């Protein structure tokens with residue numbers, strides 16, 4: 001096999017030259033590719049939309065993409081569930097789900113990810129009663145490194161299911177997933193700006209009364225752009241003008257509006273950046289943010305990118321950053337063409353103090369030993385991984401270091 005064109009992630013922070021790239025059109029094609037890779041002892045990785053900032057997808061072996069395996073297999077409004085092909089990009093889901101009378105319970109900032117890619121890293125939005133996309137999965141099919149299928153759910157191979165809900169693509173290739181959904185609903189979106197101290201003073205109340213609340217703190221303005229989303233029966237509507245705002249926050253403030261949930265959740269992220277994000281115990285969120293703000297004001301005045309603050313409920317997924325604790329996530333960004341390591345390492349020292357757990361798709365410098373210490377159920381995941389992929393066919397160097405060193 002000869003090397004094919006270089007693969008790159010969204011921000012440009014990761015590139016690799018796989019020996020082979022393939023986009024199977026069916027489960028049977030995929031099984032053949034996996035069996036062939038097994039015979040050749042080739043390492044396999046699957047790429048979603050390449051929106052992770054770290055080398056999860058990188059390989060010099062076989063790189064699979066499920067771009068040709070998209071769409072809804074079955075939707076059941078009575079059970080509030082739908083089975084969806086793993087390669088389906090989230091922005092292709094909203095309208096067909098709406099046609100079936102269904103909607104996702106929550107979404108992150110964008111809708112460009114592939115469903116299996118977003119689930120594999122625990123992609124999340126905001127809301128203290130809501131979990132990540134991984135928590136919305138109620139069943140899935142894996143093609144194991146051998147090419148054989150394995151269906152799992154809370155009642156069928158529950159240990160595999162628990163691990164597969166957030167697997168970093170380490171257990172095999174997910175071909176379809178069944179999600180628990182809500183009856184289709186509309187959201188009312190409001191955004192507004194507040195000085196930093198006012199934002200923090202009101203934060204507990206804002207988080208308690210809004211189904212979704214988040215904010216961006218803009219360092220140059222020392223002000224925050226808040227966003228609150230709540231379900232409503234009102235008809236779709238958009239106010240004539242956005243609220244007034246400091247220059248650094250204008251991008252995060254839009255006109256008040258009402259629309260179907262999948263049209264409200266995602267934002268546009270045109271400017272490329274790199275990102276670090278940690279999940280910390282919810283009660284420590286404000287103190288941690290104050291420490292990060294002091295650090296940026298003291299040492300990193302050149303970073304103008306807003307810092308994002310969100311909430312997530314506790315869950316029971318072994319590798320979930322929200323496992324066992326109500327969570328606040330704080331994300332910091334730097335332009336994709338600027339160095340980030342010194343800045344990110346400095347922020348990580350603060351996150352360490354709060355026993356923060358890194359987002360698996362974003363940049364961090366934690367070692368395998370530190371991760372084991374942060375995740376009480378780490379070994380349960382490892383046991384399933386060793387059982388399903390005993391020869392480490394789905395490990396690349398980054399993941400080997402991350403999990404095993």
Ligand SMILES: Cc1cc2nc3c(=O)[nH]c(=O)nc-3n(C[C@H](O)[C@H](O)[C@H](O)COP(=O)(O)OP(=O)(O)OC[C@H]3O[C@@H](n4cnc5c(N)ncnc54)[C@H](O)[C@@H]3O)c2cc1C
Pocket residue numbers: 010011045046047048049050051052053056057066086087107108109110112113114115116117118119120121122123124125168169170172173174175269359361362
């Ligand atoms: C602009 C931007 C905004 C973002 N916003 C958010 C946000 O709001 N909230 C949040 O939590 N994160 C956010 N992220 C991070 C992003 O959601 C995650 O990194 C997510 O994993 C990316 O999905 P992807 O489809 O691009 O997956 P990739 O990055 O391509 O892959 C991620 C992982 O999924 C695995 N994978 C993909 N498909 C399969 C499959 N079929 N079977 C098995 N494994 C598979 C890959 O091997 C890899 O390990 C954002 C990233 C960017 C660039």
